[in-house]
Each structure stands twice: as C-alpha cells, then as structure tokens.
Amino acid sequence: MTPRQFDRKFARQTRRAKDLTLADVAKRLGHSGNWQVSAWEQGKKPVPSEKLAAYANALGVPLDRLAPRQGEPDLRDLRHDRGISLKEIPAIIQAKSDGPVKNAERGVRPLADEYAARLAEKYEVSLEQLRAAEVRSSRGHVAPVDTPTPAVESPRTLAEKIAHLIRCKFPDAPPTDHALAQAINAKAGLDVITTEQMQALRTGDQPPAAILGAVPEGTLYDALGSYFGCSPLYFRGKEEQVLQTMEGLRLLANLDDLSPEDVVLQARGGEGGFSRPLLAALNAALEKLKGEGRGSQGR
Template structure:
C-alpha cells in the first residue's frame, strides 16, 4: 500500500494559517482536540480513511494535501473514498467485510458480482477496482517499455498471462499453480512461496528451480494459464525447436517449397527476431539446396 504522506507539522501550519483552533477540526471530524494535537505533534497518525475528511474540511484536493507515490491498491481506493474496512460489507451487499478484507490482503479475489458495487461506492471504474486488486495481489503491470514488447522473462510471461488471460474470471492463485506443477512432477517439490518467486522474478528462476526439472514446471504453468509449455521457454530454446521442426518436416517431405518461402519471407513480423529470421532463411536455403541436389541435410 503506497501510503499517502501525512505531515503533522504541515497540518498544524495550514490550520494556523487560517486562524482556526484545533477544536474546529476536531468538531469537523468527530474527534477530540487531544486527537488533533497528537496528529499535529507527530505522536500518532490519523487512520488513512480519515484523510479525505481532513482534506474536505480545508477545501483542498486529497492529492494536494496528502500526496502519494505509486498506484493505489484496493485498500488505497477504500481509504481515498473515506470508508473504514468494516463498512465494506454493506457496500457490496455481503454479510461482512471479509470479502474486501481478503482481497485487500491478497488472500482471495473479489467475487465478480462485488466489483460493480465497490466501484460505485469508491467513485471509480470497475477497471480501476480490478487493477487495484491486481496490485493488492502483487501483480504490477510491467513498465511501458516492457509492455510495448512481448514478455521476455519467466516472471514477465506469468504476470502478463495473469493480467490479460482472465478478464471475466478469477486468475489461478499461487497455491493452485503450485498444485498443478507438483502434479506434473509427481511429488510436492514446489511451494506456494516458490511460485510467488517465479511470478516476481525474485530470486531468479535458476535459483528457485535449482533442484526441479523445468519441463513439468512449464507444463504445470501451461495447464493453469491456458498456453502451451513452449510459451515459457527461452527465446533461444524456442528458436532451436522451430528450426529443428522445419528441418524435420523438410527432410521427411512434410512441407512444400511454398511453405519454405512463406517462412523465410516473414521479415518484420512482430515477435520474430531478426536473428531468428536470418537463421530460418539460412536453413531454408540449405534445405532447398539439398532437396534440389537430391540429398538430405545431415
């Protein structure tokens, strides 16, 4: 939670600049002047859900009086709307505040039917709620220069799929992913903490998977995230398999000259690197030469 910056001395200076007593602000907020004095002296801090009321009392924008760095998570949106957590059950029509509490703590996502009600109560869009929820679960969209290209690292790939593959449903949790991977391995080798490390990239995958074979890990990720295991392999490994596949098809007569040219002519196609294209073209040229000579590539 990127907390808003609260400075008691600045609050005191603002109040005094308007020649207002502490009791004035206390009456506005329904607290005692002793509480206000504690805030201004830095001995205590107001609950973050009270900051909007303080800003409103002085007629100032919340972001101006209490700036915050970073993007808000679910708890931030609630506090910005001025609601204590205990009030959220009524906001979403639930029996208690537990659904919102679980989502704010990254334990369990909000049921889809709660999202519109919470968005209305907080004065934001449903997309804002879902994005804030992702941040509560530690899922931060990659920077602009990363999102503009295809995800490269294992952490980027997992995060990309979690953010974009489940628009109308709940993404699998770290525990569910761990269960799927362990099912592929055949024994419980990968913990929920290890899956979180793969998702965030800290520590590096090589360290997390030091004693675990990669193949069942990729298969488990693929099953839970709805892609093929190939998606999680390195670019070099994928290129090697593609080249081997082209070679196998060609030597077995499983493709045609037109298919060769189609592969070789895909220059500039998004997601295909120049080095990959160069290698494909070289392989195609070699295969064609061998076929025309009546031979096969060794």
Template sequence: MPARKFDGQVLRAARRALDCSQDALGRSEGVDVNQSTIAGWESGGFPQPERLPALARALRQPLDTLFPRDGLPDLADLRADAGYTQRSTGALIGTKSYIPVSNAERGVRRLKEEFVPRLAEAYGVTEAQLLAAQDRSFGISPAAMPAPRTLAEKLTYLLETTFPAGRPTDGQIAAAVNRFAGVEVVSASAVKALRTGTPPPSEVLAGLAAGVVLEGLADFFGVTPLFFQSDEDLERQVVDAIGLLAVRASSEDFALAARGGQDGLDPAMLAKISAIVAEARQQKAGPR
C-alpha cells in the first residue's frame, strides 16, 4: 500500500478548482503523462509515488495537504517525495548502479556511510532523518532505536514523532521560541544550526546557557525541559538530590521511620530511600 493517501476525486477537485484541463495537468513539469493517464488516476488508478510532488506543485497545493501520509517515511518514501525514481539514484550516490539504494529500501543491505550525506542532500532532509527512514525500511520501530543523545538528535526525533506530516519550518520554531521568551533569542538559521548539529551563533549559545532557548523549545514541542538536558547534567542533579537527602537525614527533625505507613511514604519507597541514605552516611564516614 502506498505511504501517501491518493484519492482520484481529490485530484479532480483540485484540478477543476484551478480550471486546469486533464491534458494541461498531464503536460505539467514532472508529471509528463497523457490525458488518458490523468483520467485513469481520477477514476481509481494510482500514479507512481515519485510523481506526487510534481502533481502537488502543478495544482499549487502542499504535498502533505493534497496527499497526506500515514505514518513516518521510509527510504522509498523520501525518494518519492524528492521526485526521484529508484533507477535514478545511482547518479545521486555517485555510482553506476541504483542497486545500493534498492537494497536499502528493501531492507536487504544498509547504505554505505559515504552514500548517506549524498542522498540526504538530494532528498532535502538531514542525515539523521535519512538514517531514521532507513531504520524504518529495515522494520526497526522508533521504540527500538537508540535514544537520542545530542540536541540535534533530540530535535530530529521530536520533529519526526510529533510532526510526521506538515512539519514546522525552522522559522516557525524560532518564532514560537521567541514568543515564549518575550524577546528575540533565536533566528531561523540558528534553529537550523541546532537541528543539524552545526555551531550556532554566539547569542544562541548564551541563550542555551541561560536555559531560555531550551525552555522555549520544550514549550513548543510539549515536553519537559529535562528532555534537552545532557545525561551528565541529569546525573549531577540526581547526585545533588541524594546528597541533600543525606544531609536532611542526619538532622534530628528528619525522622524517616516515622513518615512511613498510611500517612507517609510507601514502605517499599521508604526502604529504598533509607538504603540510599545509609550508603551515603557510610561513604561520608569513610572506612573504619
């Protein structure tokens, strides 16, 4: 089943709204079919997926609006969205054969590392998005993928999982972050830098240090700001919290035992906390 929804009646309605004949639509750049083919598509046929972008351009509508997608794209979907046939991909990766791309699309053999940036540029996506699409071609679900670690990986992950179709532009993301901050703290080009992992402008680095940019991104994507913090930052917070707990446990007015039961902490949770506090006390006291 094609990844994008195609409805001949929708195609006919969009064509008629522009007062465009079937013959004229067929002669549009990138469509290149005769009138009878257009008539067949409108009557229940289905065009090759790589022709859908040209049809959307000819009908002056966004691709995701005219032909919405079910789910996230795999490698074949990215190729079709860029308007390429599979046989044309050999030139894109700098080889005489399209077989490497065909194998990757069919989940037979992954792309060589040097092919990834070439295809990503040709398809108009980031390398992270291309690799995620390749994982889907191999049947790997997002839940089975390695957790995103860098800021660029996290932004790509959120864009793919939160906006599978009709993703916001870098400018729209920047505008949302600036509205959250109440002042211009980031530009479209700076968002692109963060998303692709390239060095952002110095003013954005200052905003990252202050936390306002990350807070604005978290607000836009609907996640906690902790999502954007590094593992090292989160680990430091946990260590600090345990240290504070140990300090409080050493004071006379912090009677953990008296806090258990119906009106206090769950007994299992109390036991875990007590064990942590005991270990912290032992480490503080040192070897005997």
C-alpha cells in the first residue's frame, strides 16, 4: 500500500483562504464536532485514508494536492480515493459480503472477473488499471484461489513489531513517520525521536541504539507502549522480557507484607483479567520466590 501524505499546512491555509471555519469543514464531512478536523490540521491524528477524498471535496481542492502520493496505488488505495467504505462494497459488486474485495486487497486471492469489472466502473479506472493495482496489493503475486494463506510469523525485531502494530491499529490509515514521532514525543513528554529517526527505526535500517544515541531504550519503549496501547515489554527481546518479569517477581517476593492475593488483585484490577491457570502459576512463582528469599536470609 502506498499511503497518501496529508499536507496539513496546505489544508489549513486553504480553509482560511476560503473563510471556512473548522466547524464548516466538519459539517461538510458529516461530523457533529470539529475536534477531528482540528486534530488533523495540527498533526495530532492521522486522517483516515478513506476520508481524504471527502476532505478534499470539503475544501474544494484536488485530492492529489491535499494528499499527494508517491508511487502507484494498490487496490485499497483505489477504493479510498473514491471515499468508499467496505460496507458499501456488497451493493457495488452485487455480492452477499465484502469478502471478495477484502481478500483481494490483502493479496489472498484475485477478484472474479464480474467483481473486477463492477469495481473498475465504480472506481472510474480501466480494468487493466484495477488489475495492476490488485497485483500491487499482493506485492507482485496474487495467490491462486486454491492456495491457502501462508502462516504469518510473529514479529521479532523492533522494526517488525512497530510495523505489526501499525497494521493492526491503523489498517486503513497508517500514520506517517512524522505523526508517529510527534505522538511518541508527546507521550514521552520530551523530544525522544525525530521524523528521520522514526523512519529508520520503523524500517530497521539501523539498530535502535545507533538511531537514538543517548536516549534510553526504556523511555522509547514506554512512549511506544503508551501510544499503541500495549506493554513496553512487548518491544524488548524475549530474553529481556523474561528477565524483567522475573526481576519484578523477585521484587514482589521481597515485600513481606504483600501476599499473593494482593498481587492477584492488582493484576486482575479487582475483577476479570487473567485466567485461573495464569493466576495459579503467578501465585506458585511468588510463593517459591518468597521461600527462596526467606531461605537465603536464614543461611
């Protein structure tokens, strides 16, 4: 996918030049409030790519000027350029679900000829252009219909983990490196990373330590975890995760006034949360560590 790069400065200048308020643009986009448009203009949130066409219409400017794109579009890009959601797809292709298009956009299997013809007409492109975009969606190869989808390996490197979270959290509108850097710096409360460093970190061109210099990895991981809504431990290697978790358990084990039940209550947040087997394992580990701690004190 080749995401468009939203030009927020151009958007603001155009809106003001046309004497439009944030509320005016929000109303044209069908929003009840203007906070989203304001966040987009300030670069605090990425504009969903399926909203860009409507945004350009609201400002009365070409889409390619508001959000230029480098390279050729894939299948999802063509849909977003027309401002069409997946919910509208069944009626367009005259099918029971959006599955055929969703699978083609993911490179799982090609579109049937009748679906491709209807989409090309709706997207206002030739059938050849649509098929070319379909190939780009599959990164150069569309899997045959009978070929099962290959299993996806778990992300291992920091770059792979960041890319995985971007795909999961922002499937339709991946944030730019600039937006990511701004968001991470805001979460950290200081300038942790630049746009160029974020790009290098995301692509894995260099090790994190070489990219960030003197910035502690812990500070970056805390900010990344806060932004993506996951534990900072996720960004560390498996060995680091185990060691840090064990250190936490050892610390708990040394708190004589803290019972296993207290730890369980904290982990569960009062109610719900971890499964019974996991809680039992945590209790056993804590009891064992407490025993080890007391045994070493008695020697």
